[in-house]
Amino acid sequence: MNALNLLLLIPLVGFLICLLAPKENEGLARTLALGASVLALVVGLGMIGLVVAMPTGFHYQSDIVWITTPNIHYHVGVDGFSLWMVLLTALLTPLSILASWKSVKHNANLYYAFILLLEFGVLGVFVSLDLFLYYVFWEISIVPVLFLIGMWGTEKRSAAAVKFFLYTMTGSVLMLSGIIYLYTKTNTFDFTRLAALTQTLPAEARWLMFLAFFFAFAIKTPLFPLHTWLPDTYSAAPTPVTVLLAGVLSKMGTYSLLRFCIGLFPAEAQHAAPWVAALAVTSIIYGALVAIVQPNMKRLVAYSSISHLGFVVLGIFAFNRWGLDGAVYQMVNHGLSTGALFLLVWFLEDRRGSLEIADYGGVARVAPWLSTAFMVVALASIGLPMLGNFVGEFLILQGAAKASFPWAVFASLGVILSAVYMLWMYQRVFFGEIAESVSSYMPDLTLRECVVIGPLIVLLIWFGISTSGMLEPISAANAELLNRIEGPARVAVMK
């Protein structure tokens, strides 16, 4: 069996086993889940060699007929772009499981089962090369989130779970109508063949399909003004799940924008680029401004995530290699840094049971290691040089400047604002008078927490210093994409 199928199979089998595991025995379920997700990570890491050596074109492909009418295949593969999304997912899942280790008391087997189902769905989205299969995985990834929020979330969880599901569903039915339409015109769901076939369709149809896809991805990412589900969902979800929502699920939106919106409808995307860039810049600034005034750490990080994802979208729609490379690089680093931020917020919440900034103060003196870790991650999130996010944001700004200078100026404003909200929060939580609630009980990082946060910090530093290992394959994959879409896109510009 090829590695990619194995990678998909492991979480699926893990899901079924956890589902059948005894309800009372939380230790067994979490061990099983951790084992499965670590195994998936190992398999994922094993794929790096081949893909990095030849980043263009899809590797580990398998193409099996699933349904004959219509012609639906189980067709999967990874290239130098999707590999990083896969690895991000495979990395954050075991960390999220490890972070939930002690906190899930009731129905633990279900909790871990749903986490693995979520991993299965998201991995499937990143590796599907058949649009129908892609849609199936896309929907599969929504269902566990509904239950994870609904059953283990904080207050207002039912409303948040339903809101999340309905938002995503609205986007995805539009995408479904686009996918079906594409099939009725081309008779295939195969992504590798569709890319050429879409150019034969009438312009009006391409526009409608571009909009249908774009709408779905803009909700998922999310892009202003379709972001309103995000703060409620992120804050109602149990924080280890928020790590996956912010770190991984948001990448489904940006990944799909790049792969499908640009890959299938390059001319339309090029035409729409100024409008999308405007939305992206609005997201950047709006997210940052709202983050500044949040009294709640989790919501603050949630809004900061909206702001940072605006950069990714801006980079994608800059339509040059700097923008694209930066966007993909930033997707990975945003996953790592936002995931790490939510994890650290979770460590605080786990200790004190509060997310309000006002309840904290002087943590640095009581828990120095926790504070140091938070500092590094916060600086990464701001985009300090030598840390991963800097590389991504720099490339994005460079790409945006080449495309249209004013956008880059406005976007840079977002970088400054991110320093404002991040450092201000850091100051209020970690410095100053030791708050009463902090002095009573605030142990430093435990060994388990070090294992959870350590890899993320190491990677953030690694990707900040040594960029070529990841950036070169990304760049090669993007160069191929740009090369392929150049024709249609140039036509669009000439019009």
Next chain:
Amino acid sequence: MNSLFPTSADFLRTLPVIILAIFGTLLMVLEPLTGDGKGEKPQLRWLAIIGLALAMAGAVVAYGDRGAAFNGMLMVDGFGIFFSVLVIGTGLLTVFCAQDYLVREGHENGEFYALLLFSIAGQCIMATANELIILFIGLEISSIASYVLAGFLRDDRRANESAIKYFLLGSFATAFLLYGVAWIYGLTGSTNLAVIQNSLAANPANPRLLAVAVALMFVGFAFKVSAAPFQIWAPDVYQGAPAPISAFLSAGPKAAAFAIFLRVFTTAFDASFEKWEPVFWVSALLTMIIGNFAALRQTNIKRLLAYSSIAHAGYVMVAVTSHSSVGTAAAMFYLASYAFVNVGAFAVVSYVAAKGEKHLNVDDFAGLAARQPLAALVMTIFFTSLIGVPLTAGFFGKFYIFKAALDAGMVWLTVLGLLNSAVAAYYYLRVIVVMYTHEPSAAVDNLEPASSSLQFGWVTAATATIVLGVLPSALLEFASRSAILR
């Protein structure tokens, strides 16, 4: 070719109907002779199950020898057999799911099973009818038995109300249909669908007169499938009728009604369908919108499912509107998957409702997952299928229908229909969320474990929902082969 006496092939091809009629009669005869005095009649239940199983086998035998029967009055083709098997299967599931209910209410008796079998026999006739009078007879056999079934609990006021409403409005609609048949006969001189088709093609009738005739028949059919604007009866009837009967009514008779709808409009009125397309288009859209938006506000679970069944009739109407063999196959697949899902969902409802159907509020389902995990799990499978989440039958049903619609170039109907299904997700989700995230309600706390028969019923339905959702090819290919009507 026209022989005075029926041939053996005639009997062979109508085997399911014959078996159902024999067993139905047998059940009535045996009714006074059985029973243990406690209101339970397992012998009759098993007799009904055997009768239905034999009828299904009979349908398979009949499939081996397809063709016209009784001088072309019946057309036993793949399409007809598909729907016969579908309604018989619905009946079987209903028997398994109704047992608990009937025993609990002290009403398990031969009448119930006999009426059920007669109703199904009528639906088998509808499915294979190739002639307007036979179609009418099948419809009446099915309907009259259904009216009685809706009011089956004689002493229950809600059931009585439901039955009276169903009967009055139903017979009104049937009258429209019959009047339409009379007009058609006057215009073409025949009631045979093939003859009407040829006659209308050869010498077009006066378009105005034809319009009146088609409109009258459309009203009759639209009523039976609860398509807008003739859907008003459905919520009241489904809410008042005993839950297992609501399950049956929303699956069996509706599927059979769609069968005749499809057959008449793809054969007899095939040539002039383009003229009717706007009517179907509007009706399909209205049905989806009314069903889904009304369901958003329901707190009674039976009423919610009733409006949901209207909405789903709207999706099938989209397939009818596409007027192609692809659309017909999509409708067939959809109705089959819908039958499993809805009978299963109503079975869970009848289980939670408990004696006298006291607990029908959505909030009564609170915490079901904590107390009765299996019931909550199957209900979740049914509801995700109704939402249309991939890997359930409902998803492929919707997918095929909207694919057929796009094939026919109806882009806006597709987009609006799919957006409708996103709206619908809300009211289904509410039930799922209540089951999984809330503390158990008093109703759920006092639930007895479900009987093995009920569990068998809903597990079968849930398994079918998943199997059709993962491997839909076999059923769809059968439907595609059978969908070409002439």
